[in-house]
Amino acid sequence: MPASRPRPRGTIRVGSVAGSDVLVSGSWFLVAALIAVLVAPRAELVQPGLGGWAYVAGFVFAVLLYGSVLLHEASHAVVAKRYGFTVSSITLHFLGGMTAIEGEARKPRQxxxxxxxxxxxxxxxxLGALALLLVTPDGLPRLAVEALAAANLLVGVLNxxxxxxxDGGRVLKSAVWRLSGDPHRGTVVAGWGGRATAVLMLGWPLLLQYGLGRTPQLVDYLLAFVIAVFLWSGANAAMAAARVRRRLPGLAARSLARRSIAVPAPTPLAEAVRRAQEAEAGGIVTLDADGHPAGLVDEAALLAVPAERRPWVPVSTVARTLTDAATMPAGLVGEGLVAALGRAPAPTYLVVEDDGRIHGVLVTGDVERAFRALP
Ligand SMILES: [Zn+2]
Incomplete structure (x- = not known):
């Protein structure tokens, strides 16, 4: 049985597709309600006498609509899996869907x-829905299939x-990547494409007014604004993430680790601190009776022990038990290092050489500082 993954806040799990959790965010229910209210009068028009059922029909409609969004997201998930990526979840939210793929494409083709x-x-x-229209009876079914056809064609083309x-941004990124051999350049070009699209989106009400001769409504301004903000912030986030990835190779566990000393677990804390100061070490590793690393001294816990008590408590009382996840090879660099930190978040890690010798102690705060200082 797959281990249940932590769910993002404000989402509920409604099932799974191709082994990935399908989550629905709380905002979706607001939109479903909005769609129900907007569709109900149309439903009543094509099928008079529905009364309150018109709202139920409207809600079913919203579910159908997002069912097709789910198909769209599931297709991303299936192809990503075929390339060997882990797809942690598919989330449906008010503006559509999001497929969480772990890791980055290694080739433009992917x-x-x-x-x-x-x-x-x-x-x-x-197109399938359009074809279905040929045999769909009038009334509610026709309304639903028409809307599905329009919505899917719109979503497909706009994306x-x-x-x-x-998605088109990622297609552009892959093309620039393919031509230049540089994924970062691809992201920058596609990011600017996203920003330009966001600005153009703000002009949507103007296009309605002067291009199509329709007076824009409040909802047109609102929609244009919401989508522009979504695009602009999404483009910025993608470009920021690309900058981060480019800087990452400068981070190496070996050079970031602090020199450390190793002491038997029963050593008095005061003595361990004295030895660490003498050796100018920034980390203390505790050893078990067999001389194997057993724990890492927690700086905050150490500082919480008053100086006068330090001669009387064993150093192991302020050490966290060392787990496999808190041990990392000295050769870890860049994305591998960040992934290791992400898999098992902890304030400190033991850095070991390939032959098992202790290299030092890696402090998460040091990695963060080093990262910020990268050019
Ligand atoms: Zn998509």
Whole structure:
């Protein structure tokens, strides 16, 4: 049985697709209610006499709509899995969906196919719905299939717009990556594409007014604003993450680790601190009776012990038990190092050489400082 993963706050799990949890965020229910209210009058129009059931029909509609969003996301997930990536979850939220893929594409071809399959799926579903219209009876079913066709074609085409965080942005990124050999450049170009799309989006009400001769409503301004903010912040986040990845190779466990001393667990704390100061060490490792590393002294716990008590407590009382996850090879660098820190968050880690010798103690705060200081 797969271990249950921690769920992001404010989401509920509704099931799983291809082995990944499907989560629905709380904001989705607001949108579903909004769609129900907006659709109800239309439902009543095509099928008079529904009364309160018109709202139920509206809600079913919202579920159908997001069912097709789920298909779109599931296609990203399936292709990512075929390339060997772990897909932790698919989340449906008010603006659509998000597939959480762990790790980054290693080749432009992977980036391209994982991205492009989503819009292609939506367009295929849209065309399928169009074909279904030929045999769909009038009334509610027709209203539903028409809306599905329109929504999926719209989602498919809009997602191909070449700007991050849209799928089309990732397609553009893969193309620039392929041509230049530099994934970072791909992200920067696609990020600017996303920013430009965000600015264009703000012009949507103007396009309505002067291009299509329709007076924009409040909802048009609101929608344009919300989508522009979503695009702008998504583009920024993608570019920031790319900058981080580019800087990462400068981080190495071996050079960041503090020199450490090792003392038997029963050693009095005062004595351990004295030896550490003498050796100018920044970390203390406690050893078990067999001389194996057993714990790492926690700086905060150490400082909490008053100086006059330190001669009387064994150093092991302020040490955290060493787990396998808190032990890392000295050769770890860049993304590997950050991934190891992320897998088992802790304030300190034991850094060991390949032959098992203790190299030193890595303090998470040191990594963060070193990261901020990278050029
Ligand atoms: Zn997508």
């Amino acid at each position: 980036e391209f196919w994982i991205a492009v399959v989503g819009p292609l799926t939506s367009i295929a579903v849209g 191909l717009v070449p700007g991050l965080p849209l």
